[in-house]
Amino acid sequence: MIRTCSMKEMMLQYGQPGMAEPALLVSGLWFSYPDKRDVLRDINLKVMPGERVGLIGPNGAGKTTLFLTVCGVLKPALGEIMVLGKPVLNGDFCPEVGLVFQNPDDQLFCPSVRDDVAFGPQNMGLSKEEVEARVREALSVVGGLELASRAAHHLSEGEKRMVSIAGVLAMRPQLLLYDEPSANLDIRSRRRLIRVLQASKETILIASHDLELVLEVCNRVVLMDEGRIIVDGEPRQVMADDELMEAHGQEKPHSLVPHSVPHPHYQR
Amino acid sequence: MHIPDGILPATVCAAGYAAAAPVTWYSVRRINQRENPRADIPKASLLTAAFFVVSWIHIPLPPTSVHLVLNGLLGVVLGYFAFPAILIGLFFQAVMFQHGGLTTLGVNAIIMGLPALVSYYIFRMRNILEKKSQLITGVFGFVAGFAAIGISVALFLVILLTNIPAELDVATERTAIYTLALAHLPLMVIEGVFTGLVAVFLQRVRPQLLDSI
Amino acid sequence: MKLEQDKYASLDSPLHRWEPRCKFVGLVALIFAFSFVRELSMLPAMMTVTAAIYAISRLPVSFWLTRLRYPSFFLLVVVLLLPFLSGQTVILSLGPLGLRQEGLISVMLITVRFLCILTVGLVLFGTAPFLTTIKAMRALGLPGILTDMALLAFRYLNELGDDLHRMETSMRLRGFRQHRLSRRGLGVLAWLGGSILVRSYERSEWVYRAMIVRGYGNAPPPRDEFQVSAGDVVALVVTFLVAIGFVAGDILI
Numbered sequence: 001m002i003r004t005c006s007m008k009e010m011m012l013q014y015g016q017p018g019m020a021e022p023a024l025l026v027s028g029l030w031f032s033y034p035d036k037r038d039v040l041r042d043i044n045l046k047v048m049p050g051e052r053v054g055l056i057g058p059n060g061a062g063k064t065t066l067f068l069t070v071c072g073v074l075k076p077a078l079g080e081i082m083v084l085g086k087p088v089l090n091g092d093f094c095p096e097v098g099l100v101f102q103n104p105d106d107q108l109f110c111p112s113v114r115d116d117v118a119f120g121p122q123n124m125g126l127s128k129e130e131v132e133a134r135v136r137e138a139l140s141v142v143g144g145l146e147l148a149s150r151a152a153h154h155l156s157e158g159e160k161r162m163v164s165i166a167g168v169l170a171m172r173p174q175l176l177l178y179d180e181p182s183a184n185l186d187i188r189s190r191r192r193l194i195r196v197l198q199a200s201k202e203t204i205l206i207a208s209h210d211l212e213l214v215l216e217v218c219n220r221v222v223l224m225d226e227g228r229i230i231v232d233g234e235p236r237q238v239m240a241d242d243e244l245m246e247a248h249g250q251e252k253p254h255s256l257v258p259h260s261v262p263h264p265h266y267q268r
Numbered sequence: 269m270h271i272p273d274g275i276l277p278a279t280v281c282a283a284g285y286a287a288a289a290p291v292t293w294y295s296v297r298r299i300n301q302r303e304n305p306r307a308d309i310p311k312a313s314l315l316t317a318a319f320f321v322v323s324w325i326h327i328p329l330p331p332t333s334v335h336l337v338l339n340g341l342l343g344v345v346l347g348y349f350a351f352p353a354i355l356i357g358l359f360f361q362a363v364m365f366q367h368g369g370l371t372t373l374g375v376n377a378i379i380m381g382l383p384a385l386v387s388y389y390i391f392r393m394r395n396i397l398e399k400k401s402q403l404i405t406g407v408f409g410f411v412a413g414f415a416a417i418g419i420s421v422a423l424f425l426v427i428l429l430t431n432i433p434a435e436l437d438v439a440t441e442r443t444a445i446y447t448l449a450l451a452h453l454p455l456m457v458i459e460g461v462f463t464g465l466v467a468v469f470l471q472r473v474r475p476q477l478l479d480s481i
Numbered sequence: 482m483k484l485e486q487d488k489y490a491s492l493d494s495p496l497h498r499w500e501p502r503c504k505f506v507g508l509v510a511l512i513f514a515f516s517f518v519r520e521l522s523m524l525p526a527m528m529t530v531t532a533a534i535y536a537i538s539r540l541p542v543s544f545w546l547t548r549l550r551y552p553s554f555f556l557l558v559v560v561l562l563l564p565f566l567s568g569q570t571v572i573l574s575l576g577p578l579g580l581r582q583e584g585l586i587s588v589m590l591i592t593v594r595f596l597c598i599l600t601v602g603l604v605l606f607g608t609a610p611f612l613t614t615i616k617a618m619r620a621l622g623l624p625g626i627l628t629d630m631a632l633l634a635f636r637y638l639n640e641l642g643d644d645l646h647r648m649e650t651s652m653r654l655r656g657f658r659q660h661r662l663s664r665r666g667l668g669v670l671a672w673l674g675g676s677i678l679v680r681s682y683e684r685s686e687w688v689y690r691a692m693i694v695r696g697y698g699n700a701p702p703p704r705d706e707f708q709v710s711a712g713d714v715v716a717l718v719v720t721f722l723v724a725i726g727f728v729a730g731d732i733l734i
Contacts, residue, residue: 073650093656106647109676111472119669123656153473153679171655272555273602274595278517296626306697309626310689311682313633314641318681320634321641322674328659328666345678349630356631360638363606364486366552370509370602371516432567458667465671466678474679 021085023049023175023203024070029079031062031069031227039065041227043079047203049174054214054235055207057224058249063207064102066224067177070205071097083175095124098173102180104160108152113144113163116152120171138170139163142196158189165196176202182210211239211253223248269337269424270358270376273369276431284375291351291381298348312349320357327458334455339380340416341463343387344409345470345477350384351377375427383419387412391467391478405471405478406464413463414456421452486611494539496608500713501617507720508534508605514724515597520734521586523727524593530723531597538604548603556592563588611635620707633688641681648673 024047031040040062047053055063068074070081075090082088083097101107110116117138121131139145142162147155152163161181168176181197182190190213197204197217208214214221214235221235225248231238239245240256276284299305319342326333343350355377361367368376394400394408425445470477490497496504515527535545567584574580606614612632619628652673659666689697 068650071654073654091653093653093658095656097654099651099654101647101651103647105676105680106644107651109648109652109672111469111672115672119652119657120655122665123658151473153676153683167655272552272595273512273598274516274591274593275559276516277519278513281513281516292624292627296624299626305626307689309629310633310692311685313630314637314681314685314688315678316630317634317637317641318677320638321645322677324642324645325670325674326659327670328662330661333659352627352630356627356634359631360635363602363611366548366599366602369598370512371598432563458662461667462671462674465668466675469672469675470678473675474682477678477682 020048022046022082023051023084024205025080025082026066026070027080029066029069029081030077031065031074032077033065039227040069040076043227043229045222045229045232047175047205049203050201051203051220052197052218053205054218054221055205055224056209056211056214056221056250057230060226061224062227063224064179067099067179067205067207070175070177071099093123095120095171096174097177098168098171098175099177100165100168100179100181102183104157104164107164107167108160111151112148113139113150113152113155114148116163117148117166117170120167124171134170134172135166138166141169141199142166143192156189157184158186158192161185161189161193162196165193174202176200176204178204178206178208180208180210181206182208182213211250212255215239215253215255223250225249269379269420270361270368271372271379271424271428272367273371276372276375276427278371280427280431281371281375284372284378286374288355288374288377288381291378291385292355295348295351299352308349312346312353315346315349316353316356319353320360327462329454329458334458336459336462337380337417337420338413338459338463339384339420340387340413340459341409341466343384343416344391344412344463344467346384347388348385350388351381354381354384379420379423379427382423383416386419387416390415400471402468402471406468409464409467410460412467414460416463417452417456417459421449421456425449486606489540489544489607490610490613492539492608494537494608495716496534496538496604499608499716500707500709501609501613502621502707503709503713503717504605504609505614505617505621507717507724508601510724511720511727512598512601512605514727515594515601517728518594518731519590520731521589522734523731524589526730527593527597527727531600534604535600538608540604540607544607545600545603549599552595552599556595559591560588563591617707637681637684637688641677644680645673645677648676 024045026043026045029040029043030038032038043062043066055066057063065074069076070083070088072088072090072092072094080087083094086096088094088097108116110119114135117135118131121134126134135148136145139148142165144159144162144166147159147163152160155163165178165181178197181193185193190210194213194216197206197213204217206214206218218235221231221233221238222229223231223238223244230248231244236256239250239253242252245252299308302308319338323335323338325336327336339350339354342353346353355373358368358373358376358380362370362373391408391412394404397404422445425448429441429445467478499507511530518524518527564580564584565578567581567587570582571579572582572585609617612635615628615631615635619625652669657669659670
């Protein structure tokens with residue numbers, strides 16, 4: 001069953017308010033850029049700790065903008081964002097929320113991988129030992145310990161992705177936002193990424209066009225289009241709905257198509 | 269540190285263009301003597317844009333923040349492309365941000381561009397040394413950055429103060445130039461340190477950038 | 482940072498329709514004639530001509546005002562300093578400071594020349610797409626290396642600016658604050674600057690390859706086709722006469 005999103009229903013589904021602090025609570029969020037109006041229109045979203053939410057929708061649906069407002073980079077016109085019960089204030093440093101950028105090059109600027117992963121913890125004012133411990137921990141989570149002394153600019157695309165994730169993990173965020181994490185990855189790196197995501201204990205939001213990845217990783221999916229949340233539900237149910245998916249420029253993932261149907265052009 | 273339109277006499281503006289033309293011509297000639305000048309144009313162009321962008325980075329210098337000029341670093345990285353790059357950068361600034369001016373483009377190109385070539389020569393002396401440790405690169409970078417901005421400040425002040433319509437006497441003029449130059453000393457040190465640090469970064473990450481052009 | 486260079490380039494006015502090469506030569510001549518003016522009595526004529534050109538161009542006044550914001554700081558310094566520094570004829574004493582006549586005159590000259598040149602410059606580069614103007618400059622004989630570099634640099638300026646913006650955002654999200662000057666802070670900013678250079682260098686290698694596979698450098702660049710009509714030439718001659726008028730007037734008065 002597919003349902004459109006409303007606060008009331010979400011609360012019914014995810015427990016009574018006050019029972020557990022939601023990891024993320026977005027209510028009545030509106031946002032406009034100076035040259036583009038209503039990029040986000042009345043977004044309401046409640047994510048409980050440990051949930052893995054896939055955010056799908058065509059380019060320009062507002063996924064990245066939503067991420068940027070959640071981590072306090074953009075100031076919403078209206079509405080409220082709470083992370084773990086605390087309001088997100090525009091421009092504040094908030095290590096509880098981590099954003100992994102779509103292009104790792106936007107994040108990696110230090111001469112060595114170690115410097116880059118240490119950048120966040122250093123800014124949190126941690127001791128030298130603690131910083132070093134966090135660097136090792138974060139790099140081992142993504143399987144990149146041996147990269148520590150390499151130059152970030154010399155890594156492969158997959159390695160860059162892992163290091164940019166480690167740079168965010170090192171701050172031990174509670175809520176992780178991944179913007180197109182599988183973009184430009186080869187098969188092996190993508191598989192490694194999926195394993196890392198599946199093993200993660202943080203609450204995560206993944207904006208992606210890689211629907212198969214969302215199917216494998218997420219226990220919930222949110223379909224956005226033109227700044228609105230269209231549907232919020234169980235990934236298999238939402239993505240199997242041909243009509244809904246096509247109406248918003250999506251395709252039913254291939255793994256949800258029955259494999260018993262032979263290819264129409266197959267001849268023998 | 270760009271001289272705007274309207275302040276210099278027309279003769280000085282013309283002299284600026286007259287001085288910038290042969291330097292441009294010489295730079296273009298040296299570029300064309302290279303093995304494959306066409307191959308370097310995309311590199312030099314994107315780096316020109318990149319320098320333009322890097323100069324937007326705010327460097328905190330309480331109670332305010334400053335933008336760097338980076339002409340020393342430009343010389344270090346771009347070599348003979350530095351003068352055309354600066355000419356284009358100044359042109360963009362004049363047209364897009366009304367910073368500097370169209371009539372003073374030649375004068376400003378000399379103020380910024382000649383020191384960039386000096387930095388290029390300074391930094392190239394590094395090649396005499398067998399070993400290029402990070403320390404050596406850093407020191408050469410610092411000297412190149414410091415010298416470039418120092419010469420620029422001096423040229424800027426001399427041109428501005430000798431042409432300003434105030435009838436200052438020679439002694440006052442000289443004192444003014446010295447005082448104002450001294451006031452720029454912190455900026456010169458920051459430029460030098462920044463240039464040195466970027467040179468070390470480039471040597472660690474992409475040494476081709478220090479050698480290729 | 483958004484470059485709003487071409488915001489009004491598609492309006493329709495006689496200046497938008499003027500052939501780009503004629504426009505460039507004519508208005509540049511006028512700009513230099515303006516910079517030549519040293520006589521106070523020439524200023525009203527200069528302002529009238531400038532205002533007329535701006536009015537004909539149909540560029541909105543708001544465009545002019547926003548463009549003035551950045552250089553107005555310089556103007557303020559000149560207006561505040563020069564009247565007290567320049568000249569001997571004190572016309573008003575304010576304590577130890579004397580307001581001098583010569584200084585006031587130069588302030589007026591500098592301010593008007595500055596504003597008029599800036600305005601004509603805005604019309605020159607604001608009434609045609611920036612790329613068209615650069616092509617006109619190439620057609621007028623600017624060296625190919627310069628125009629190629631200018632075109633390519635302009636093409637990537639926005640993108641590199643966006644790169645910088647995103648990198649600064651990602652640094653802020655990882656807690657980097659730059660309120661005071663520190664060794665680490667300056668080092669981090671140098672890494673940021675160096676990374677922008679490295680990224681643009683790496684991108685340039687791909688740009689070059691993409692240009693090569695499409696034949697860059699194999700043939701001389703195509704001649705830009707500009708059509709000159711009689712009207713364009715008449716406008717050019719009139720502008721020249723006005724420019725000469727300013728220079729001659731300034732010498733004769």
